[in-house]
Amino acid sequence: MSSSYxxxxxxNQRHHRFGRPRDVVGAALEELAALGTVTARSRIITTxxxxxxxxxxxxxxxxxxSDYDPPSLLAGLKMMEREFGRRSGQRWGxxxxxxxxxxxxxxxxxxxxxxxxHKEFRARSFVLEPALNIAGDWRDPVCGLSIAHHFxxxxxxxxxxxxxx
Numbered sequence: 636m637s638s639s640y641x642x643x644x645x646x647n648q649r650h651h652r653f654g655r656p657r658d659v660v661g662a663a664l665e666e667l668a669a670l671g672t673v674t675a676r677s678r679i680i681t682t683x684x685x686x687x688x689x690x691x692x693x694x695x696x697x698x699x700x701s702d703y704d705p706p707s708l709l710a711g712l713k714m715m716e717r718e719f720g721r722r723s724g725q726r727w728g729x730x731x732x733x734x735x736x737x738x739x740x741x742x743x744x745x746x747x748x749x750x751x752x753h754k755e756f757r758a759r760s761f762v763l764e765p766a767l768n769i770a771g772d773w774r775d776p777v778c779g780l781s782i783a784h785h786f787x788x789x790x791x792x793x794x795x796x797x798x799x800x
Contacts, residue, residue, distance in 0.1 A: 639674070639740040640699045640708060641770050641782075642667065643753075643762045645733040647690040650720060656693035657681070663719065663732055664697055670711045671701025677765035685761075696737070696765035705744045705751055709736060737762060742776040752777060757785050760793070 644663050646656035653662040660679050667673050675698040682692045701708055712734040719732040737753045744751040752775055756762045763786040766773075771783040780788075 637671075637700050637702055638704075640671075640701060640705075640736055641696060641738040641766055641773060642699050642712070643694070643696050643733075643735045643737050643756070643766070645692050645694045645761065646731060647684065647692040648731045650731050653719075656690075659719065659732055660693045660695050663715065663734065664695065666715060667697060667699055669715075670703060670708060671699045674698045674700050675769040677767075677769050680761070680765055682761040692761060694761045694765055696762065696769060698769055705736065705739060705741070705749055706746060709749050712736070735762075737766065738770070738773055738775070758789065760786070760789055763789060 644660050646659040646663075648659075649655055650659045650662075653659045657679050664673060664676050677696045679693050679695045682694050684690060684692060699708075703711060716730075716732050716734055735753055736749070736751055737756045739751050741751075753762075757775070763782060766782050767786050771781060771786075773782050774780065775782075775785065
């Protein structure tokens, strides 16, 4: 039985074949067809680095319909990251490709190495902004809020904490 997944993509390092991070994300969107059918894709946005990362990121999101269950899809995504040259390293560091399952049509799923919905998506504009246009009405199975609502809350919180002259 097929399930729909919201997958976030990010890159901030060049790839020897695909080039700049924006092109890496574009190539990864095409390669995801090996794991199912990409039924929607966001535009690719540029975002500031977080944590120890040094370079700006290219970020996007897609809806992937797949026959894989969540652990199998995660394994496929991790294999794709390795095929693109991702190496284990520092959390939030520079990377050729990062692929994360954010949500899925089955609601919640939790195992030792996988939590759906993604534990940190609600506080990440680089995930919510691309997801907004393709899955704005998807509901968080934990609290019932839509992606659009999470994005609006995050934008409001960021405006409150920004410095004003």
